[in-house]
Amino acid sequence: MRGALLAAVVSALLPAGAPAQVIAIEGGTVHTMVGAPMPNATVLIRDGMIAAVGTDVAVPAGAVRIDARNRVVTPGFFDSGTNPGLVEIEAVDPSSDLRAPTQEDLVAAGFRVADGLNPNSMVIPVTRVAGITTAMSRPQGGLFAGQGAIIDLFGETREAMIVRDPAAMFASLGEAARGAVQGARGGTTMLFREVLEDARAYGRNRQSFERGEIRELSVDRVDLEALQPVLAGEIPLVVEAHRASDIRTLLTLAREYGFRPIVFGGTEAWMVAEELARERVPVIVKVLQNLPESFEKLGATYENAGRLSRAGVPVAITTGDTFRSFTLRQEAGNAVAHGMDHAEALRAVTLYPAQIWGVADRYGSLEAGKVANVVVWEGDPLELLTGVANVIIRGQEVPLVSRETLLRDRYLRLGPERAY
Amino acid sequence: MRSVLLSILLLAVTGCAARGGGRSTASEPSAAPDSAAPFPSTYEPFPSTPTVIRGGTVMTAAGEVIPGGEVLLRDGRIAAVGASVDAPAGATVIDATGRFVTPGVIDTHSHLGAYPSPAVTAHSDGNEITDPNTAEVWVEHSVWPQDPGFIRALEGGITTLQILPGSANLFGGRTVTLRNVPARTVQGMKFPGAPYGLKMACGENPKRVYGERGRAPSTRMGNVAGYRAAWIRAEEYQRRWDAWNEGSRTPASMPTRDLELETLAGVLRGEILVHNHCYRADEMAQMVDIAKEFGYEIRSFHHGVEAYKVRDLLAREGISGSLWADWWGFKMEAMDFTKANVALVHDAGARAIVHSDDPIGIQRLNQEAAKALRAGRDAGLEISENDALRWITANAAWALGIDEEVGTLEPGKRADVVVWSHNPFSVYARADQVFIDGALILDRSDPARRPRTDFEVGLETGGIR
Numbered sequence: 001m002r003g004a005l006l007a008a009v010v011s012a013l014l015p016a017g018a019p020a021q022v023i024a025i026e027g028g029t030v031h032t033m034v035g036a037p038m039p040n041a042t043v044l045i046r047d048g049m050i051a052a053v054g055t056d057v058a059v060p061a062g063a064v065r066i067d068a069r070n071r072v073v074t075p076g077f078f079d080s081g082t083n084p085g086l087v088e089i090e091a092v093d094p095s096s097d098l099r100a101p102t103q104e105d106l107v108a109a110g111f112r113v114a115d116g117l118n119p120n121s122m123v124i125p126v127t128r129v130a131g132i133t134t135a136m137s138r139p140q141g142g143l144f145a146g147q148g149a150i151i152d153l154f155g156e157t158r159e160a161m162i163v164r165d166p167a168a169m170f171a172s173l174g175e176a177a178r179g180a181v182q183g184a185r186g187g188t189t190m191l192f193r194e195v196l197e198d199a200r201a202y203g204r205n206r207q208s209f210e211r212g213e214i215r216e217l218s219v220d221r222v223d224l225e226a227l228q229p230v231l232a233g234e235i236p237l238v239v240e241a242h243r244a245s246d247i248r249t250l251l252t253l254a255r256e257y258g259f260r261p262i263v264f265g266g267t268e269a270w271m272v273a274e275e276l277a278r279e280r281v282p283v284i285v286k287v288l289q290n291l292p293e294s295f296e297k298l299g300a301t302y303e304n305a306g307r308l309s310r311a312g313v314p315v316a317i318t319t320g321d322t323f324r325s326f327t328l329r330q331e332a333g334n335a336v337a338h339g340m341d342h343a344e345a346l347r348a349v350t351l352y353p354a355q356i357w358g359v360a361d362r363y364g365s366l367e368a369g370k371v372a373n374v375v376v377w378e379g380d381p382l383e384l385l386t387g388v389a390n391v392i393i394r395g396q397e398v399p400l401v402s403r404e405t406l407l408r409d410r411y412l413r414l415g416p417e418r419a420y
Numbered sequence: 421m422r423s424v425l426l427s428i429l430l431l432a433v434t435g436c437a438a439r440g441g442g443r444s445t446a447s448e449p450s451a452a453p454d455s456a457a458p459f460p461s462t463y464e465p466f467p468s469t470p471t472v473i474r475g476g477t478v479m480t481a482a483g484e485v486i487p488g489g490e491v492l493l494r495d496g497r498i499a500a501v502g503a504s505v506d507a508p509a510g511a512t513v514i515d516a517t518g519r520f521v522t523p524g525v526i527d528t529h530s531h532l533g534a535y536p537s538p539a540v541t542a543h544s545d546g547n548e549i550t551d552p553n554t555a556e557v558w559v560e561h562s563v564w565p566q567d568p569g570f571i572r573a574l575e576g577g578i579t580t581l582q583i584l585p586g587s588a589n590l591f592g593g594r595t596v597t598l599r600n601v602p603a604r605t606v607q608g609m610k611f612p613g614a615p616y617g618l619k620m621a622c623g624e625n626p627k628r629v630y631g632e633r634g635r636a637p638s639t640r641m642g643n644v645a646g647y648r649a650a651w652i653r654a655e656e657y658q659r660r661w662d663a664w665n666e667g668s669r670t671p672a673s674m675p676t677r678d679l680e681l682e683t684l685a686g687v688l689r690g691e692i693l694v695h696n697h698c699y700r701a702d703e704m705a706q707m708v709d710i711a712k713e714f715g716y717e718i719r720s721f722h723h724g725v726e727a728y729k730v731r732d733l734l735a736r737e738g739i740s741g742s743l744w745a746d747w748w749g750f751k752m753e754a755m756d757f758t759k760a761n762v763a764l765v766h767d768a769g770a771r772a773i774v775h776s777d778d779p780i781g782i783q784r785l786n787q788e789a790a791k792a793l794r795a796g797r798d799a800g801l802e803i804s805e806n807d808a809l810r811w812i813t814a815n816a817a818w819a820l821g822i823d824e825e826v827g828t829l830e831p832g833k834r835a836d837v838v839v840w841s842h843n844p845f846s847v848y849a850r851a852d853q854v855f856i857d858g859a860l861i862l863d864r865s866d867p868a869r870r871p872r873t874d875f876e877v878g879l880e881t882g883g884i885r
Contacts, residue, residue: 088749089749089751089754089755090749090750090751091624091750091751091752092751092752123749288780288784289780290572290780290783291537291568291572291779291780292875292876292879293537293539294538294539298879322749323747323748323749324746324747324748326746327746327791329847330787330791333847333848334787334847336847336848337847337848337849337850382847383847383848384787384794384845384847385790385793385794385845385846386794387794387797387798404748404757404758404759407756407757407758408728408758408759408760408764411729411758412764412799412800414731414732
C-alpha cells in the first residue's frame, strides 16, 4: 500500500517522454546575470547546455518552443544553505542525514553529506518547482560539521545530481561552537587551532603517522585527511559566525592557517563589512533575521545583505531552511525591500553563489556553454504573487509537480473518488 | 445580574463598555465590572488628533477596494471611509498617494513576550511543562513587555495579537489578546474587553513530552482520555457552583475555587474561546466530537496542516482555521501539507486565517497571505485580494472574539490602520505608518516615531561607541 503510493508519486514526478534535445525559450525578458536584462530574447538549450542567448538566435526546426512573451527568464535559483535529499521529516531522526553520528563527535570533518543523499527525497520536487534548481547541501552540528556538496535538484542517482563534492568544509565559531564544545569562546578557538595544527602536522608527516611515529593527534585520521584540501586552499572553510568579533576571529584564523574563509549566517557581518570587502571574504546571508535572538546577534538587521552588497562584499542569499528552501525568492525580495539593489539580489541567488562555491564556469548565468538550469517566471521572480511557468534543469523541463501539488489535487474534491 | 462572587469566577468577562461588546461568541455572558476581574487592562490609547488619510488605495477588508480613497480617524475610531470624507478643519492629513491603506494586521498565534528575544532560558516562559493539564496558568503572567519582537511586529503592521501558551500540554492555559503598543506592563497592552482563550493541543507534542517521562499521555488515545477526564471534572465543578449560586450562598458552603477548573468552566459557559493546536485531519474531527460531548465550541484550529482534508467539517461547525502559508516537514504530523491549504479552507466557506507562531513570520503576515493567495490561484480557486486581506484581519478578529471592534476599515471600529508603501501583497511592501486607536504609533520616515524597547537601548548597533 505504502509502496504503491510511493511508486505512484515517483512516477508522477518523472518527466514525461524522452528529454528534448533542443529547447528554445522565446520572447522573454532574459536576465543573464552578466549584463543588462535583454527584452524579447531567446535562450537556446541543446543537450543540457545553453547553446545561445540573444535577440538574434536562430531556432532550429524541431526545437521544443517555450513561449516566454511577457515573462522573465533567469538562471535557476541557487540556495547556498539547504538540505534537499538529506532529510525527509525533521523530527523523525532516522530520516535525517544532516549530522555526523554522535553529538560528541565535535570534529566530523570526514563526514560527507553526499554519502547520505537520497535522489528520491520528497523534499527535492517541492523545492525545485519553486525555481530552485541548485543547492549547497551542508552538514550541521559540532565544531567541524563535515563536507557539503553542490547538487542539482534533479537526477535519478546521487552521481547524476552532484555538481561538486566535496565543495566546502563546514565549521562554526561563537555560540554554535560553544553549544557543541560546552565551553567559552577562548576554548572553542583553541580547539579550532588545535585541529588545524594537527591537520597540518598530519599533512606534513603522513608516513610517520602511518608508522605510528608521530605525537598523538587530537582527531581521527579521516578528519585530518579531509582537512587537507582546506589547508591547501582547494576548498573553502565555511564558518557559521554571527557576532562581529567572532567574524574577526575567523579572519584572523584564516590568515594564520591560510585557508579560504566564507562566513555563514554572519548576522553582524555588516559591522565588519569593510574588512570582509577588503579581503574578499564572502558572506552567506539569511535575510529574514532581525531579532536579537541571542547576545551574539544583537546587531541583527534586515539590511545586512544590502549593506554588505554596497560595501563590495560577495553575498549569497540563503533560506538556511531544509523544508522551505522554496521561499528563497522571499528572502531575496525582502533584501530588496530593505535596501539591496534588485539586480544584485537576483545575482545573490544565482551568479554569486556559483562564484562563491567555485562552479561559476558551469553555473550562475545564462551564457552559452553553461549548464541549462533555467526558470521562466510570469513576472518579477522575487514577487510572491508571481507564478513559476517553467523549470528546466540540465536541459530538461521538470514537471511542476510535487507531493504537495498531488495532495492538493487529490483533495480538490472531497467525495469518495478521492481515495483512488 | 449574578453575584460578584460569580463574577470573580468568570474572571475574564468584561462588557465592552463603549460599543456593547467586542465578542461575537454564541452565548452572551453577564457583564462584570473590570474591578472584579484580576489583572484588568490598563490600556489607554495613545494621544491622537483627527487624521485623514488621502489618496491611497483603501482596502477595507469589508469588501471594498477604493482607489484614491479616504479614511477619517477621529477619537480613536474610524469615523468615515469612502471616495471622499468630510474631514474636520485642522485634521492631520496623511498623503497616501501611490500607497495602500488597510486595517491593522492581527495575528491569532504568537508567543511574543512568553518566548521573547533574546531566547535565553531565563526568559523562556511559554510552556508550563509540569503537567498535561495546566489550564490554571495564564500566559499573560509570562509576557515580558520589553520583548523587541513586539516592535518588529509593529513594523510589519501588527496592531493586535493573541499570545498563547505553548503546546506541550493538553491544556496549556489561558491566552491573552494584546494591543501592540509599547507599555511597561502587560496590563497596559491587554485588549479591553477581549475574551480570554484556552490553549489546547492535540497530537505529537503532549504525548511526546509526557510519554518521555513515563506518564500519561504517551499516545493519542491517552491525549483524548486526558481531555475528557478534565471536562468531566469541569462539568462537576460548574454544577457545584451553579448549585451554590442558586441555593444557600452562604460563605461556609461556598465551593473552593480551583483555577484550573475555573478556566475550563469558563469554556463550558462559552465565555472563554478554545484555540486548539491540531495538525491532523482525523484528530480535528475527534476534537469536534469531544466538544460536542461536553457542549463547548472550538473557535479556531491552529496550525491545521491537514485542515484542507476536513474543510467541510470546519465550515459546517463554524470553526476557523489559523494556518500557515507553507510550513511543513518539521514533524510527522506536518508532512501532508499543501500550499493551497488556506485557500481551500476559505473556498469551503470556513474562516481561513494566516497566523505566524513565529517572531519573524509575524512581521510579514501580508507576505504569507500573498503566498497563500498565489497557491489558491494555482489550485484554480477564485480568490480576491479582499479575501486574502481578511485572512490576516477580519477573520483573525473573529477568532479572537473582537470582530466588532477591529479587523476592517468600517465606521465605528477602532482606528487600527496601516499605510503600506506598496500593495500589501507585494514583497516590497513596508508598513510606512501604523495607527492604533487613531494614534500614530509608528512612522517609518520619522525616527521620533519608531518605538524601541528597553532591551534595545544602547544595543541597537551592537554597543555604544
